[in-house]
Amino acid sequence: MRIAVLAYDQISPFMLSTPLLVFGEPALAGGHRIDVCASQRRLSAIGGLTLQARYPLKTAREADVVILPGWRDAAEPVPADIVAELKAAGAREAIVVGLCLGAFGLAKAGLLDGLRATTHWAFADAFAARYPKVAVDPGALFVDAGQVLTSAGVASGLDCCLHLLARIAGVGEANRIARHLVVAPLRGGGQPQLLERPAIGSSADRRVSELLAALRANPASAPSLDELAERAGMSRRTLTRHIRARTGGSLGEWLKHARLARAQELLAAGARGLEDVAQRCRFPDAHALRAAFRTELGVTPTQWLALQRLD
Structure with a gap:
């Protein structure tokens, strides 16, 4: 190209x-x-x-x-x-x-x-x-x-x-x-332009980064916010504030982007069956996965796959 x-x-x-x-x-x-x-x-x-x-x-x-x-x-x-x-x-x-x-x-x-x-x-x-x-x-x-x-x-x-x-x-x-x-691959287009950032290199910032990295590696997991707060050693409210400052939205919104990225990886690698891909990425069903593609990427999964074949 x-x-x-x-x-x-x-x-x-x-x-x-x-x-x-x-x-x-x-x-x-x-x-x-x-x-x-x-x-x-x-x-x-x-x-x-x-x-x-x-x-x-x-x-x-x-x-x-x-x-x-x-x-x-x-x-x-x-x-x-x-x-x-x-x-x-x-x-x-x-x-x-x-x-x-x-x-x-x-x-x-x-x-x-x-x-x-x-x-x-x-x-x-x-x-x-x-x-x-x-x-x-x-x-x-x-x-x-x-x-x-x-x-x-x-x-x-x-x-x-x-x-x-x-x-x-x-x-x-x-x-x-x-x-x-050395940039994050999961910043979706819908994220806001203006974000309040925590202090760079702070202990809390590092702990939140580690949590998000673990969730990115396994976006099909679904720990509760309380479980994540306990793991990070901070209150639910404080964790929510740090996640919003780092990602520009809620944990749920960030997870949707992470799960969509994982679905893209699976489809690009040759995975077949949208229901199976949806289940592996913790979407309720194939319909929800299609809706996520249309909302975030503006295309269906089939259309997105066709775009990957462009020379």
């Missing part, structure tokens, strides 16, 4: 590096090609850096995935040549991704009309006012609307790219890359 990243003058090196880290060598072994394309060969970047883009914008016309990694200023219109490439990608049914303020470019190209989308929370109101045809979700980390994906600010671009990698190469590969990057 060919992936094009659209670069521009005054780009954030972090935003540019996000898709390169997830999809590019040496981390990825899937054989996908990723090209950085720009309207000018030499680009300035934040921090006084100068970058050199090897490929012109028109190279993006050969890509299966086109990514706009942010935009330098929400108040400044995205240039017509970038918008034209986004429109062309949409017209040929390529996957188009807008990371952070890159959503403004997708909206300008008309690719988000009638769809749910997100962007950095600080600019969500301006985004909604400028593009009233877009259903703006100011709280989501990322939104997968099928052919188009958008993410919230900065670091959530990693979550969005990992999610897309799971669609393209399978959840196992996405988890492998997440481990390589």
